[in-house]
Amino acid sequence: MxxxxxxxxxxxxxxxxxxxxxxxxxxxxxxxxxxxxxxxxxxxxxxxxxxxxxxxxxxxxxxxxxxxxxxxxxxxxxxxxxxxxxxxxxxxxxxAPEEIESTNDRAQTEPTPKIKPKAKPEAGKLTKGVFLLPLDGGVGEIIRSTEIRELAEHADQYGPGQILILDINSPGGSVLTGVQMRDLLYDIRKRHRVIAWVDRATSGGAFLSFCCDEIYFRRSSNFGSITMWSGNFQGAAEPEMNAWITQLEGVLAKSSRTPLFAAPMVVFAAQLSYDIDEKTGEITYFDTTEGEFVLSDGQSVEVLSITSEQAEHCGLSDGTADTLEELATLLNLDQWEEVDEEGRKLASTWKVTLEKAGVEIPELYGEFGGNVEARTNGERIMKQIKAGKALLSWAKKLGESAMNFGLDDGFLGGPDRIAAIKRQIKELEQQR
Amino acid sequence: MNKRHVSLILGALLSVPFTSISFANDDKISAWADAVTETEDRGTSVLIIPMSGQTLTDIRGEVYADLQEDIKTLNPDLIVIEIDCKDAKDIFYQQMGWFNPKEIGRFEGETKNLPAVAKVFRVNLKDIEQVAFVKDSMGSITPLTLSWEKIYMTPDARLTGTLALAARYSNISDENVRGKMRTAWTLLASILGGYGKRDPDLMLALVDPEKFLSGTWNGRNVEWFNHLDADFYVDNSNEMVPGFSATQAEELGISEATVDSLNDVLLLNDIREYHIVGEEITEELNDYVSDWRSNLKKAQTLWGDYEQQRGWAAGEERVRWLVKNKNTIKSLIGICKKYPAVRIRMRFDPKLQQLENILEEIERELRKPSTPTRGGGGPSMGGGGGGMK
Missing domain, CATH: 2.30.30 (SH3 type barrels.)
Structure with a gap:
């Protein structure tokens, strides 16, 4: 039987x-x-x-x-x-030498790839592609979660295992936004390969890179200095700074990097050195200066910030690439082939929106406050109401970034400025 | 070596060996959990009871009590209580102060709320097998979480004590009164823990910062003590309450196991095939949370309207806005009566006397004769004259 x-x-x-x-x-x-x-x-x-x-x-x-x-x-x-x-x-x-040669030729002769959108895969078929998102600016100010989330959702349509490249050029920014992006990136990493390709990545930019699966540098890259500070360049208090180091250690460990990079990038008194085994190439790190190569001696007044060469030597980076083709090789791809331009589009749309917001919102605040030209009181009020409604519309459009323009909705129990604008509009309507 | 170092070292000592053991278990569980299958109607019937958010508002005794008979009629083979209560998103958010203080779990003066929830499940529905699947149990919810004998925690889940009960008595200057109130409030934890056959010393330490907590292994179990003379201690501070990671809770016998999913929980309860029942009950509980929260927003708007309209109730518009405000306050009272959670968050008194007084005041104003105006809304003439609009 x-x-x-x-x-x-x-x-x-x-x-x-x-x-x-x-x-x-x-x-x-x-x-x-x-x-x-x-x-x-x-x-x-x-x-x-x-x-x-x-x-x-x-x-x-x-x-x-x-x-x-x-x-x-x-x-x-x-x-x-x-x-x-x-x-x-x-x-x-x-x-299949011909095939391989032709692949290499394409890579060398096309420095700027022409992106032909790939068709979405049929159900049951997995394809793998590259999506690139330029992240250029301050974390929380320009770089935010929305574009990363939207690109990941777009990549989801092509099935798991896609390669998402975050092309990071950032001087740092909001720690809170960085940590919120950490959670998002961890989630995306469950289904896609997330790459940081850094140009300038200091402070929040470096933190963001650490949240990715792999980090690749450009030859001109500068990376590190993740000290936390608040207004007037005051460093955070010791408990917060220690919590930040612990947080950073966790992020490094999550990406299989030594947590020992954390402290020297936050406080200058921390030490870091390493040895490289000549036979195996294995790197051993020390939180002292006993290693052959010293990255932070704890004496310098600067927190750790490293170049591409140092990063590759000490194992912090997975490689150095100045061009897309070089990056493709490091990523073990046959050639550089982006699935489509969704990431670039998202970044440029957001840039345009932000520039427009920077010009319009201050003007709208002024108008809402009564700085308008009007022949009658009624006309003035009408214009004020119109400006108030436009501010509400901007708050919706800006989403998580609205708070940068004073358009908070009671985030973390803070004042609800959206509600205050709505209340003021009612007041104006009553006066009309 | 200061206090912090001692607890850190202990934490490390506890967590390091345990972590490796737990990870090994996790891998096995994850592999095995694939063997658990959800079906349309075969196997064990499982009812999911969500218990997320803030105690006293999202988690209220009467909400669960209202569904008790439906659950009895449904008579599932297993109830899985999904607990997800966090004061802050994670420990770092907490350390940085990135949380909304209005969303922290509460007791206020309502000692009976959590026991009422426990009564529904641990007394009235005790004939139905139950387990708690803990995604997070931070603060006030923890005494209730431990009213279930079998709890399973996700790897990132935390089980932390609460200072909310101590806040009820810590400012009382008279030592005797303070002592009496301390006993009265902290007893709540022992009562709730009693349903889950938890050690009273463990329960007390989780709510009373002045209590220490140490333990001694007795076979695979830990006997807990409110002193520091046992084999190991987890809380040597008389200012803080302890907290456990999923790994620590598992290794100290507080949780049954560290799990990734519902399937893992079921597998560990020898269930290979199951079907979900009572989805309408689960939905009703979720709806309650979204309903009261949307009504909170309405109530906040109504209160703002009332305050704004109060300033407009003058001159020719006086009666119009008084009437409008009367209706506004009536709507507000209606919402607060329907949703005590809204009343609590709006900080109105339990009997809504404050709102009733406002209503009476408006009605008194409305009974007064309208003030006549001169020349399109000039100053008040006082006295009688004019009619009601």
Whole structure:
């Protein structure tokens, strides 16, 4: 009875796999291309660090960045970057030099990529693409969660495993906004690969980068100085500063970086040095100056801020890239290919909105306060009401950034300025 | 080494070995939880009871009591109480003061609220199996959370004590009165903990900052004491109340396990197949929260209207705005009666006497004859004359 049941299940599985077999092309890191289809029995040599293992089973899924091989005991997820070789009975494992060369040529001859929007994938098919979001400015002032959230939601439509690149150029900003973005980025990281590609990333910009899966520098990058301070350049009180260091340590650990980077980037008295094992390349960090390479001696009056060269040497960055093509190579992509311009559009739309807000809102406040030209009192009131309503409309449009323009809605129990404007409009309507 | 260092070292000592043990368990649970299947109507019937937000407003005894009979009729195999009460989003938000003080869990003078919730589930519905799935239990809710014997916490969840009860008596200068009030208020924790068979010393330490807390292992359980002479201590301060991470709570036997999902909770209760029942009950509870909160906004607007209109009730417009204000206050009273949570947040007295007095005052004003005006709204002539509009 059991034998019959097992036979039936095996037959059904085989039938199902044949019925839904899909063509698969795997491009290994050395350029080897394997072609086959799901359901093929395959044998892989997988390399993890120095360890090599052979995995034999049935190829059941191709997810772009990884494949799933069903072995006799379990489903095994294997990343393409770990596969050294692949073979099967119907193996078509061949070098495809032409294809590889042409890919490289494209990368070299097209410094500014022409983005052809990719079609959204059909249900059940996973594709992987790149989305780039320029984040240029102060955190909380210009850089905020909305654009990141919207881009992630857009990327969601293409399935999990997309690459979201945050092109960060920021001198810092609001700690609260940074921490709110931390939560958002952690959430996005559950389904996508989030990359920080930094230009200038000091303070909040560095914090934001630490919240990403990987960090890549430009040669001119400057990164660090995450000290927390409030108005009049006063450093935060010691308990808050300690809490901030702990917070930063947690963020670093979440991205598999040493938490020891945290303290020297916040307070100058903290020390940091490291050694590099000549044979393995493994880096050991110390919160003292005992390492061969000293990043912070605790004597200098500057908190830690590092260059691309230092970052790569000490293992803080995952690589240095000045161009999109260089970045593509570091990301292990065949070529730089953005899915569409959604991220760039989001950034430029927000920039335009913000510039307009910067001009219009102060004027509207003035008009709402009675600074209007009018022949009669009634006309003056009408214009004031109109300005008040326009301010409310701006508050809606600016969303989380409205508070930067004094359009708070009682955030964290603070004064509800939106309600106050509404009340003032009622007062004006009564006077009319 | 100061107090802070001692507690930090203890925290580290407690959490480091426990963390590794728990992570190993988590992995197993996550893998196994896939074996739990939600079906249309097969397997264990599970009712989800949301308990999120602020005690005394979002979490009120009468709201759950109103649904008690429906739950009895439904008679699910298991009730899962989903507790998610946080004063601040996380510990860092708390340290930075990034929270809305108006949203912190409350007791106010209402000692009976949390026991009323406990009475619904732990007494009146005691024949139905129950577990608490804790996503966060910060402050006031914690004594109620521990009224369930079996609690499961998500990895980021916290179980922290509260200073809200101590705030009720800490400013009383007379020592005897203070002592009496201290006993009366902190007893609440022991009563609630009693439903969950919790150690009274543990419960007291969670609400009384003057109590210490230490423990001694007895097999796999911990015996708790309000002194510092046991094997280890978690609270050596007479100014603060303790708090536990999910890992610590699990390792100290306060929670059953650290879990990622409802499926994990069910698996640990030997449930492989389940179906959700009483979705209308769950929805009703969620609706209550959104309803009272939208009515709070209405009430705030009405109160603002009243204050604004009060200034307009003069001259020819006097009666118009008095009548308008009468209706405004009546609407406000209506909302506060329907939603005590709104009354609490608006800081009106329990009997709404303040609003009733305003209403009476408006009616008295309306009974007075209108003041005649001269030349389109000039100064009042005083005395009689003119008619009511």
């Amino acid at each position: 059991n034998y019959t049941k097992t036979l039936f299940i095996v037959a059904l599985t085989l039938f199902t796999s044949l019925l839904f077999a899909e063509p698969v092309t795997l491009t290994l890191t050395d350029g080897t291309v394997w072609q086959g289809e799901t359901g093929n029995p395959i044998s892989l040599v997988v390399k993890k660090g120095r360890k090599k293992t052979t995995v034999e089973g049935t190829l059941t899924r191709n997810a772009g960045q990884f494949i799933v091989v069903t072995t006799t005991s379990r489903d095994q997820v294997i990343f393409l970057s770990d596969i050294e070789s692949v073979s099967t009975e119907t193996n078509s494992s061949t070098k």
